[in-house]
Amino acid sequence: MLNKVISEENIRKAKELMLRADKTVIVTHQVPDGDALGSSLGLYHFLKTIGKEKVQIIVPNDYPIFLRWMPDVKSIINAERQQKKAERAIAAADLIFCLDFNMPQRIAPLDNPVQQSKAKKILIDHHLSPADFCDVTISHPEISSTSELIYRFIVRMGMSEHIAKPCAECIYTGMMTDTGAFTYNSGSAAIYYIIGELLQKGIDKDAIYSMVYNRCQEGRIRLQGYLLYEKMRLFDEYRTSLITLSEQEYMQFNPERGDTEGFVNIPLSMEKVVFSAFIREDKHIVRISLRSKGTFPTNRFAADIYGGGGHLNASGGRFSGSLEEAVKKFEDALPTYKDLLK
Numbered sequence: 001m002l003n004k005v006i007s008e009e010n011i012r013k014a015k016e017l018m019l020r021a022d023k024t025v026i027v028t029h030q031v032p033d034g035d036a037l038g039s040s041l042g043l044y045h046f047l048k049t050i051g052k053e054k055v056q057i058i059v060p061n062d063y064p065i066f067l068r069w070m071p072d073v074k075s076i077i078n079a080e081r082q083q084k085k086a087e088r089a090i091a092a093a094d095l096i097f098c099l100d101f102n103m104p105q106r107i108a109p110l111d112n113p114v115q116q117s118k119a120k121k122i123l124i125d126h127h128l129s130p131a132d133f134c135d136v137t138i139s140h141p142e143i144s145s146t147s148e149l150i151y152r153f154i155v156r157m158g159m160s161e162h163i164a165k166p167c168a169e170c171i172y173t174g175m176m177t178d179t180g181a182f183t184y185n186s187g188s189a190a191i192y193y194i195i196g197e198l199l200q201k202g203i204d205k206d207a208i209y210s211m212v213y214n215r216c217q218e219g220r221i222r223l224q225g226y227l228l229y230e231k232m233r234l235f236d237e238y239r240t241s242l243i244t245l246s247e248q249e250y251m252q253f254n255p256e257r258g259d260t261e262g263f264v265n266i267p268l269s270m271e272k273v274v275f276s277a278f279i280r281e282d283k284h285i286v287r288i289s290l291r292s293k294g295t296f297p298t299n300r301f302a303a304d305i306y307g308g309g310g311h312l313n314a315s316g317g318r319f320s321g322s323l324e325e326a327v328k329k330f331e332d333a334l335p336t337y338k339d340l341l342k
């Protein structure tokens with residue numbers, strides 16, 4: 001049996017809104033990852049199975065190529081390419097599920113349309129400090145993925161028989177990618193109980209692993225080699241690693257969308273490194289990815305230095321200046337955190 005986690009009242013309110021809704025929209029965060037798409041598509045398949053015909057997932061921008069195999073992923077509206085269509089769907093909705101993000105800014109440019117929509121809103125998320133912008137807020141930072149929360153939500157509504165294989169595949173994908181294939185934030189027995197249930201629904205977990213992690217092109221592997229050999233800097237005094245990548249360098253490797261995913265984790269495999277940063281130019285913005293092992297609060301660093309956020313061991317932010325400026329901010333900040341970097 002699963003422990004409860006989501007409150008009785010939240011289940012009751014959300015179930016009522018869900019059953020009553022005619023047009024349902026699901027939105028998730030920018031640069032959608034495996035958990036963003038896994039939770040959205042998992043819920044989408046469930047809603048279809050219970051007979052909801054008008055369900056539309058909308059993402060702020062494109063998702064990585066390694067998620068393109070996911071069942072019904074092609075039905076998703078990408079607001080970057082279809083802004084008007086996205087806005088019309090949001091305005092017409094009577095229920096909006098906000099999945100895997102904790103504040104409206106994380107879905108820009110959909111933040112205003114969603115906030116202005118008259119639709120009821122249900123947040124299901126696992127990031128700290130959710131903003132108060134939804135009618136029902138199901139926020140559980142102690143749970144490692146939003147996909148797991150979607151599973152729990154369905155089970156607690158007493159509707160687990162409506163989880164069919166495509167739904168189970170999506171939920172598994174999100175649980176897997178948000179835990180580094182069950183290598184971190186993955187110590188709760190419930191995770192493995194749920195995986196057992198998903199296997200009963202017919203998922204092939206090894207095939208899903210392979211579709212996500214074993215499908216890259218040569219460029220990604222060569223880029224990885226280049227970054228680790230040429231670009232990784234170690235700050236031994238702070239047990240910190242920093243990798244930087246300019247747009248121009250990146251383009252030399254014929255990259256596919258999502259090709260830098262996961263690189264930030266690699267330096268942590270060194271015993272001496274507890275904090276790893278990856279700073280890269282992405283068109284007109286600089287993106288910062290931070291990871292740690294142990295107790296170093298990357299979310300505090302992300303918030304203090306770049307106005308970003310996230311979880312203790314995985315967070316990020318954006319910087320609107322040059323790559324060099326973003327790196328300088330990083331270097332200048334490190335000594336301030338010396339006591340925490342032990």
Ligand code: 5GP
Pocket residue numbers: 127288289290307308309310311314315316317318
């Ligand atoms: P990633 O390094 O994979 O881009 O992001 C890791 C985590 O950091 C995400 O799951 C998200 O929680 C958080 N994050 C990334 N970028 C931002 C940002 O700009 N603002 C906030 N608040 N959180 C972010």
Ligand code: MN
Pocket residue numbers: 035036100126144145146178
């Ligand atoms: Mn997540």
